Amino acid sequence: MRYRHDFEGVTEKIRSIGPVRWHQFDTVLPAYWEAAGATGGRGSYVSANPRISVFFDDVSSIRVLEGTASRPLPRAIFVPAGMALQTMFTRPLVFSHLDVHMDAGWAVDVLSGAMSRAAALRLLAQPAERHDTGPLEVIARLLVDELDAASCPDLYAQSLAGSLVAAILDIGAEGQEARRARLTAAQMRKVCQRFDAGGGRGLPVAHLAAAVNLSESWFSQVFKNTTGMTPHQWQRARRIEHARALLSDTSLGVADVADRLGFSDQAHLTRTFRQVVGETPAAWRRRRG
The missing domain is CATH 2.60.120.10 (Jelly Rolls)
Structure with missing residues (x-):
């Protein structure tokens, strides 16, 4: 106890x-x-x-x-x-x-x-x-x-x-304090480095908080104050950035991109991609090609 x-x-x-x-x-x-x-x-x-x-x-x-x-x-x-x-x-x-x-x-x-x-x-x-x-x-x-x-x-x-x-x-x-507090530029760099080290896969919020030695709840509050997004929303946007880079710079299929970035399947990536970008990965790649 x-x-x-x-x-x-x-x-x-x-x-x-x-x-x-x-x-x-x-x-x-x-x-x-x-x-x-x-x-x-x-x-x-x-x-x-x-x-x-x-x-x-x-x-x-x-x-x-x-x-x-x-x-x-x-x-x-x-x-x-x-x-x-x-x-x-x-x-x-x-x-x-x-x-x-x-x-x-x-x-x-x-x-x-x-x-x-x-x-x-x-x-x-x-x-x-x-x-x-x-x-x-x-x-x-x-x-x-x-x-x-x-x-x-x-x-x-x-x-x-x-x-x-x-x-x-x-x-x-x-x-x-909670409404005013922000992460410093150095702290944000550490969070980005921790996320990027995962190769574009989603991480538990506790892992991001640990990168700057903050409790999960306090980190979530000040992270949103800093970025305007929750850690989950921010990670989703960053993962889709990784997906666009792979779709643009490699010949990987959508299913392979989904697997590399830790999405559960191609449908999961497609659904998330459409929510963020406004169109499917395939449509986005065709338009760019």
Whole structure:
């Protein structure tokens, strides 16, 4: 498993009033608590992993302690790895909440479709909170239901956890980076070289991303910003360029060209060629001849 639980909590005058419902998935550990705190109750918590807590009740009577100051506990809070959280009850309270402990690398992967890994790391190093939970609570309750039913594949629960991450973090400023980011000329040369080394055959996007040491999702975003095309569209256009060169400069038949460039068959090349060029390979070759 990627996630390794490393959490420490010390409480005083706070008690669980029902069994803790939890499940450890590959990348996250959600746990649902029902608890009661007395006036003056205190809690001190720290984890080696980032975590989210969503409270299903008004918890404004619980104060977050920050040195000599305090403030009401938000209904939803993201706590970065290694950040201590201390709370105190100002009156008796019965409440329930969902904690989602997560693997830090997984959280970076969740965010890297909208920003660079460096930006994701910056975002995950900062606490975040929401007083109006809105859709957060809906997602959290779906995850609680899954703790009991376990009716779906693990990917479902992990996807819900990923949605909580995206909903609670303020990705607006960092997300602007995704809309502005471009590949450098040197990076584009490396991508072209990697593609050309394959002889005009289509490559998995992950292989192109690896040429410039970027995650597949972030590469796809900045590649489209740079070229105006998705990696798949760009490769299709480049492959048809190779096909036109072979049809023009060699005597290879259309079926042979298709085989050399990795198309499944002649019909596949013909269909793709027509989509890009507007006519079949045979018609294009005749017109040029």
